[in-house]
Amino acid sequence: MPYAPADAHVTFTLHPDHHPGVLATPSGPTGDAARSHLHDLGFRSTGPDTMVLARIDREEPYYAAQAANELAAYGFTVDIAPALQEEIDTEWTWADYPMPWCSREEIRQVSADAQRIHDDIATGRLTIHLHANDGHTTVAVGTYATGVRRHVHLHGEDHLRQVSLTFEDEAEALADFHNQYNVAVRRGPAPPTELEQSVHQALCGRATPMAPTALATPPMTAGPGEHEEFLDHLFDSKPQWSKYRTWSDETTIASHESLTVRAEFDHEARHRTDTAWTIAEYDGPVGERLWRATITAGTPVPFIRAITDHLDDPLSAEPAEPHVPLHEAGWAAASHPARTTWQAPDRSLTFEHQPHAVGDRWTVFGGDDANRPAWSIRLSPGVPQALLAQLTSIAVHSTSPHSSTSRRSPPLPRLPVPLPQRHGRAR
Template identity: 45%
Template structure:
């Protein structure tokens, strides 16, 4: 059951001028707690949008209620509470429609400035040490597990896919988007050009017939390593996407078959409530997560599989997600690449030795592209 909080006034237009100093501290403290809950993984954000004034989002507390969030930075508040994620997501999509985007929102200007300030302090402290080099050393390339690799050239990958697949026909309904349809009209790849690193630029969908409902779909962000995207496209191009599928009530045997490459490679397996996870060994963080709740719901806005690399599953550098009916062979092919693949990454030597460290700059906030939703019925 939803518990609504009155938010008809606009926070963005009224910076708490009606509150006294103690009340402002309370609001800011609540906003800080929301930020900390997201950062720690206690609150997982499913979707976000911009309502014309500020950022809104929907998320779920682990082992607790789902919530709607309203506002940014020190003005962020819980604007609604729901008993289930499905109910919260459905109402969020009803409220914000085409403005809805998957995952957490990109960092705000304030968050970026904070990150840059902390980075500058760290850099300044390092520069003041006696052993700091006078000149920055040139960047080099290192080989790392594929989940820690640089994104690579997605434009070139999509071009190669189209050139090597005569059974696929492309068209470009918008300047920013190119779509490739299989000649059977049951497979579709949508590629969005010039997106931000955290934005979705790949959407793949399969249909049982040209006029049927969507069977399964997958999305991936622009920062996903091309080797991971290639594993997805290779399976789709082989038309090996109508084989054994993970049903809404996926069995242990089906999940085990899909993730066997991870188990064989020694990935750490854990269960936390509705989530089953496989964590990469070694210092480079990456993983695969299966959401048992999402696998049983009819709302495919909740991803069943999340493949990721970066800080954590709720704070990824990149992510690829699959819906409930994704075929076992597809999940397994991506799992093989995650377990065995390698990729290149630009790095620079550390000041005090030969060890290499990745050059990381704060990700820019890119404007969200126009919504391009794949149809759930025949085209």
């Protein structure tokens, strides 16, 4: 294990509203290490201090016990509530299980395979094209994002869903599915089962996470020319930034006097999702890159201003966790196998964190659909916590009821910084 787990405590209890889901509460100086390990074991964050294990096979006590044993082996202090321990010690079986010849471990393996399919669909790794009812259960055809034999037929629901056929060609998979189920075929995935909805609600930490609702407020976006105006104002008001033009005049480069920060602006970015800004900070004038941000043309100017202001005067005090302002403002948290998202109450703005991503670790985007954002800011690993805290605070301010809902981004004031200081790196 790459970190020392000493002084961390993890408490496991039964979920009060989703039986037999499990809550894990890490605490202590190395609680982040425990959270990272729990994430690898299937737990998902639903708040700053709480993680949930919710599965479609209802084997949460079994996997919670495995997680507790692994954490204890690494030196974490582990506490299991009596009610959960009773569930762990009680062996149970599915009523009317359709594969009576399977042993208990074989049943768990079938269920674990079904859980992986469920997770692949939830994360978008497996896209479902069509579904049907074969008279007994739900069947479907889908495509994995990667893999050799990545086009599959699925059979069953919940803990019984299995891959029944694999194909190398998508057209062949779809044609075979149509031939088998004919008029019963329907577009897209089947409606979620009651168990899937219950699991999703437990992971999201809200009552009706799957109910579609319209946006109360359209996403705030930058108007035409606002980024150009901001760039001009940056050079006029801050002499520590120097202006350079490339040979094609399509790009302006802003270089900080510390020689550790560089921002590139693409004047040809027209569509709101075109990359307009690329900003990076380096470990010294000729050092390695510490982090990078890419910003699209529709991004409201206050977010860009927050980034450049942070590069001029970073916070000297240690900030709170970035998600704290979102949690305090009532943003809905939803956890998936590979990411955690926080969504504004009016669904006009979303923060997304992928803790294990190599490229874009944090994403801020307008709207509630990551596939069709109004704009986006993507931040690599290494981005300072203080900057993330500023961005989340601006997000809360911009989506509060008193904020403007016009298309042009309002001129938000810069967040106060307790003890501003300049970069300490030499030229």
